[in-house]
Amino acid sequence: MSEDRHAQPAGRATEPLYDVTIPTPTHAERARTLVARIPTGTLCTLALEPEGYPYGSFVTVAFDEGNPIFLISKLAEHTKNLERDPRASLMVAESGADDPLANGRVTMIGPCTRVEEDGGRARAAFLTVHPNAAYYADFRDFAFWKLRVNAIRYIGGYGRMSWISEDDWQAAEPDPLAPYATGAIAHMNDDHAGTMVLYCKAFSRATDLTAATMTGVDRYGFDMSAKTPAGPRPVRVAFASPVTTPDELRRTLVAMAKDARSRASTGRP
Amino acid sequence: MSEDRHAQPAGRATEPLYDVTIPTPTHAERARTLVARIPTGTLCTLALEPEGYPYGSFVTVAFDEGNPIFLISKLAEHTKNLERDPRASLMVAESGADDPLANGRVTMIGPCTRVEEDGGRARAAFLTVHPNAAYYADFRDFAFWKLRVNAIRYIGGYGRMSWISEDDWQAAEPDPLAPYATGAIAHMNDDHAGTMVLYCKAFSRATDLTAATMTGVDRYGFDMSAKTPAGPRPVRVAFASPVTTPDELRRTLVAMAKDARSRASTGRP
Numbered sequence: 001m002s003e004d005r006h007a008q009p010a011g012r013a014t015e016p017l018y019d020v021t022i023p024t025p026t027h028a029e030r031a032r033t034l035v036a037r038i039p040t041g042t043l044c045t046l047a048l049e050p051e052g053y054p055y056g057s058f059v060t061v062a063f064d065e066g067n068p069i070f071l072i073s074k075l076a077e078h079t080k081n082l083e084r085d086p087r088a089s090l091m092v093a094e095s096g097a098d099d100p101l102a103n104g105r106v107t108m109i110g111p112c113t114r115v116e117e118d119g120g121r122a123r124a125a126f127l128t129v130h131p132n133a134a135y136y137a138d139f140r141d142f143a144f145w146k147l148r149v150n151a152i153r154y155i156g157g158y159g160r161m162s163w164i165s166e167d168d169w170q171a172a173e174p175d176p177l178a179p180y181a182t183g184a185i186a187h188m189n190d191d192h193a194g195t196m197v198l199y200c201k202a203f204s205r206a207t208d209l210t211a212a213t214m215t216g217v218d219r220y221g222f223d224m225s226a227k228t229p230a231g232p233r234p235v236r237v238a239f240a241s242p243v244t245t246p247d248e249l250r251r252t253l254v255a256m257a258k259d260a261r262s263r264a265s266t267g268r269p
Numbered sequence: 270m271s272e273d274r275h276a277q278p279a280g281r282a283t284e285p286l287y288d289v290t291i292p293t294p295t296h297a298e299r300a301r302t303l304v305a306r307i308p309t310g311t312l313c314t315l316a317l318e319p320e321g322y323p324y325g326s327f328v329t330v331a332f333d334e335g336n337p338i339f340l341i342s343k344l345a346e347h348t349k350n351l352e353r354d355p356r357a358s359l360m361v362a363e364s365g366a367d368d369p370l371a372n373g374r375v376t377m378i379g380p381c382t383r384v385e386e387d388g389g390r391a392r393a394a395f396l397t398v399h400p401n402a403a404y405y406a407d408f409r410d411f412a413f414w415k416l417r418v419n420a421i422r423y424i425g426g427y428g429r430m431s432w433i434s435e436d437d438w439q440a441a442e443p444d445p446l447a448p449y450a451t452g453a454i455a456h457m458n459d460d461h462a463g464t465m466v467l468y469c470k471a472f473s474r475a476t477d478l479t480a481a482t483m484t485g486v487d488r489y490g491f492d493m494s495a496k497t498p499a500g501p502r503p504v505r506v507a508f509a510s511p512v513t514t515p516d517e518l519r520r521t522l523v524a525m526a527k528d529a530r531s532r533a534s535t536g537r538p
Contacts, residue, residue: 040369042311042360044323050378050420054313054323056360058374058424077422091311091325095364099401100309105327109319132368151319153346155327 017206017228022238023220028164028172031106031154033218034094036063036174039129041092043070045081045112055081061090062129066170068108068147069115069122071133075141088112088147097157104156108169112147122146175218176244184249188214195257200226202260203237219243286475286497291507292489297433297441300375300423302487303363305332305443308398310361312339314350314381324350330359331398335439337377337416338384338391340402344410357381357416366426373425377438381416391415444487445513453518457483464526469495471529472506488512 025033035041040060047055057078061068068090072079082088093105115122122144127134136142152164177184188196196212206212206226212235216223221238237256243249294302304310309329316324326347330337337359341348351357362374384391391413396403405411421433446453457465465481475481475495481504485492490507506525512518 042313042325042362044311044313044325046321046323047358047378050356052315053356053378053420054315054325054358055378055422056311056313056323056325056358056376057422058360058362058369058372060369087319087322089316089323089325091327093311093327100327100329103327107325109316109322109324151322153324153326 014230014233017200017226017233018204018235018237020236022236024236025175025218025220026168026172027154027156027160027162028152028168029175030104030156031152031164032066032169032172033175033178034104035068035092035106035108037178038092038094041068041090043078043112044089044091045078046085046087047077047081048084056091059090060130060133061092062126064121064125064146066172067110067149068112069126070112070145070147071126071130071137071142072145073139073141074143079145082112082114082145086111086113090147102157104154106155107153108147108149109152110148110150112145115144115146177217177219177246177249180246180249181217184217184246185214188253192253192257195253195260196224198260198264199237199256200224200235202263203256204235206233206235217249283499283502286469286495286502287473287504287506289505291505293505294444294487294489295437295441296423296425296429296431297421297437298444299373299425300421300433301335301438301441302444302447303373304337304361304375304377306447307361307363310337310359312347312381313358313360314347315354315356316346316350317353325360328359329399329402330361331395333390333394333415335441336379336418337381338395339381339414339416340395340399340406340411341414342408342410343412348414351381351383351414355380355382359416371426373423375424376422377416377418378420378422379417380419381414384413384415446486446488446515446518449515449518450486453486453515454483457522461522461526464522464529465493467526467529467533468506469493469504471532472525473504475502475504486518 042056043059045055047053055077059070061070063069089107089109091105091107094103097103126144149169150166152169154164155161193211196214197209200206200209200212206228209226209228211227212224214222215225219242221236224235225232226235239252243252311325312328314324316322324346328339330339332338358376358378360374360376363372366372395413418438419435421438423433424430462480465483466478469475469478469481475497478495478497480496481493483491484494488511490505493504494501495504508521512521
């Protein structure tokens, strides 16, 4: 990834407060997780007029095993473009961060063609995410289209970016905790702020801290921001094994709190 | 626009409750207004690998007289693509509507090239909208780029779409009331609900109504939703002449309320 490093002054290196080799989601997993949660994007096609120009249009989208599905009208520009040349990409971006460039985004590239007989898979995938589209799905100018992803560019915000291979993309699964992460994080920060300090002391090198807040959670572990004398510092704690349901997450966090308390009372690191 | 009409069953025509020939913003004005308010978009370029594919990427943007300005790094994929082939488009989309396809969006197409000596215009335009970018604007891998718009596709939601000519695009100005519209609409609906009913009765054919809410305002007039026995119906009322400042808007609405009250008391239509 050295090619992606900007030509900016080198900052002073700071020793991380946790073992940075513990499991974290791969870029393929992060990217699959991102797109699974966002039902819209920009479809890029090749325009007839002006000839050969890349043409971006807003679309609603759903996924069939990592491949974007669209329900589009033959009257729309992007459909006319695809009928002429199937080369396409879809860009899906997060929103929410104050700094727009801190948001994650994914560009999926590949040929996009009309779905012929597929046993209703594309239709089912699309209408699950966009149930209101059922009322125009049968208009005679509308059809389902699928982009067969064969190259993926992932930008997870500043300094986290890579090309993802087709194999890695297809093998990766969206994070099973993603639909629950916002709620879980709010619950921990609202009701278990003290426990987070114990997690830091027991499971990281952040021992000199006055507070900690959870900033992220995924199947492999969770991220905190620890308030230290040197300012806020990131801390990540891994789960002993991947956690895949909200119930399992709750039980795991309770067990880790018990473990952390026991270590604190015995002085065991 | 018959080419844009979907092949759906014809609905029963309903007589509009207002004179639909009164001034409304042109599509060029609506599109210029939309992009002036949104500082991000999807830049579409032509990829080197996979060869010739359209590549969508997330960008921050500002405008110099209708032409998008970007501050991008030569390390980024889109910049490498533009250095090879300047053909590009930028898609800017609104958000906010519950139905994503009801949001407006604009695709601006044209060649995008690095800004050479321009007296600091591009820089000033960009940093006015993105002041935090000042800290990396001078990194040696960053430069300002400009897309010279020569074709524009506007989709203002369902059933409002067209190609806009370069001349119309350049001549149009963003609506001067747009930055104040949300506040003005909230104020009217919160504090002047009764006045809106008077506006409908005096200045439209919506005479049989129990309530009205403002749904939009622009330099040429304002839009309401009138609660009639037949359900909610759209009503538009034009200003006598274009209104360009919040103060002028306030004075105009007050004068129109006085006029409407006077017509109501005299029974004059």
